[in-house]
Amino acid sequence: MLYPMSPKVVELKRRLDSFMDRHIYPNEERFYREAEELGPWKVYPVVEELKPLARAEGLWNLFLPDSSHGAGLTNLEYAPLCEVMGRSHLAPEVFNCSAPDTGNMEVLERYGTKEDKERWLKPLLAGEIRSCFAMTEPAVASSDATNIESSIVREGDHYVINGRKWYTTNATDPRCKICIFMGKTDPDNADRHKQQSMILVPMDTAGVEVKRALPVFGFYGVPDRASEVVFTNVRVPKENMLLGEGRGFEIAQGRLGPGRIHHCMRLIGLSERTLEKMCRRVRSRVAFGKPVSEQTVTQERIAEARIMIEQARLLTLNAAYAMDTVGNKVATAEIAMIKVAVPNMACQIIDWAIQAHGGGGTSNDFGLTQAYATARLLRLADGPDEGHRNQIARFELKKYSNA
Structure with missing residues (x-):
């Protein structure tokens, strides 16, 4: 290895x-x-x-x-x-x-802060509460995080927060007690990456309203509890600001790096499980006089699935190694590559498995529809394929800037 x-x-x-x-x-x-x-x-x-x-x-x-x-x-x-x-x-x-x-x-x-860790981190580490992260907004293309319009305005010893967020995972969970909210504290800053800040918002604060649960391909609660949340004149102490005004984008990049690689690691496991289900299914079914496993098209798909999983795993391990040795910021390209490659790989393998299961594959009996919802969602969550591809291309073109 x-x-x-x-x-x-x-x-x-x-x-x-x-x-x-x-x-x-x-x-x-x-x-x-x-x-x-x-x-x-x-x-x-x-x-x-x-x-x-x-x-x-x-x-x-x-x-x-x-x-x-x-x-x-x-x-x-x-x-x-x-x-x-x-x-x-x-x-x-x-x-x-x-x-x-x-x-x-x-x-x-x-x-x-020390107080934040005692009040929020400690019970999260103990699994006693849950949390949510509010960044994506329905009114703008949030694949570009600089587009967000929610506001965080300083008023004396407090900040006042206004905005509408969606795909805020966990917000419908009754155990969800704290939200990390991303909004703009300095919308007129010439540097678009210093307009945003992140702030802690307790979910029981006046003005926080969880409007509805959002289905992902018809599933509520699985693969996650996607939610729409409205913040109306929500007041929190100034001490709830994380790192300082204008540092939100910096925190987001640091946060999303590990999040993206964790998603990819999990998807590789989901793909392995899906391939196992596919192999067992085709060995137990007979069509046109012989087991489905002996049909050439099935064998080709199984072979391609194995190749794709191994490729994705190596790419993901390489990104993990880069993060450990040179840091998340330097490993941006490696993280972007797996965020494109792994969900696409998983979607294809799950699609083949659904086909191999026949009509039953489209039901919820085999876990394949839930798996597909997860994989397809992750071509959008934490940045869409297109954004990551553009980033990868810019890194590549930069190598030839003096050519």
């Missing part, structure tokens, strides 16, 4: 695989049923039952690098563990490693 696992990671992966076999896979049907029956405004009991088991086995907060609160793993070390968790929609939250809490916890650990 180009990136061999350390003995510590090998042992963690063994324990994680065992937990998945004993507790996650057997409870997936129940998880999907609870999500459908209870909806996105409720807590799913199966998740709360399994979280103490994961914590008791030391499989908790594995995502936090360079931290006394987690396993202290590097991005490269965390990658194979995150891949295992990505095999099931149920798993990430059970291990307290789900978005957007992971990114929010990293922001609080890096930029929060």
Whole structure:
């Protein structure tokens, strides 16, 4: 292997695989049923039952690098563990490693005050509360984060916040207690990347209204609790400002780097699981006088799927290694490349698996429609393919600027 696992990671992966076999896979049907029956405004009991088991086995907060609160793993070390968790929609939250809490916890650990960490980070690390991240807006093309129009205005010892956000993951969760909100404090600044700021907004603050849950391909609560939230004259203390006015874009870039790579790691696990389902299905079905697995088109798709997964994994491990060795900012191109390559790979493999399952593949019985919703969503979340491709192209063209 180009990136061999350390003995510590090998042992963690063994324990994680065992937990998945004993507790996650057997409870997936129940998880999907609870999500459908209870909806996105409720807590799913199966998740709360399994979280103490994961914590008791030391499989908790594995995502936090360079931290006394987690396993202290590097991005490269965390990658194979995150891949295992990505095999099931149920798993990430059970291990307290789900978005957007992971990114929010990293922001609080890096930029929060001592009081912020005590009030918000500590219960998030314990899995007692959840959080949301409010950046995307319905009125503008939020793929360009400098477009956001929400306002954060200083009034004495407070900031007043106004704006409409959507795809604010987790906001409908009754355990969601804190929001990291991105808005403009200096809309007239000549530097468009210094107009924005990020501020902490407790969800029980007057003027915060969670308007509705947003379905993702018809799913509410799975793959996430996408929500629309309106902020009307919301007043929070000036101490809630993170890092300082005009630093929002800087925080966003630091936050989204790890978030993007975590999404890609999980999608590789989801793709592996999907390929397994596809192989089992085609070996058990007969069409036109022979097993579907012996049809040439099926074999070609299985072969291509294996190649694509291996390519995506190597690209993702390379990005993780770059983040660990040169930092998130320098590894921007590597992160952008996996953010394009991995969701597209997953979408294609899931599509082939749906085809191999026949009409049943379009139902919710096999987990493929939920998987596709996740993969397709991630061609947009944390930046659309087009934005990342443009960024990659600019990096490439810059090499020839003096040619």
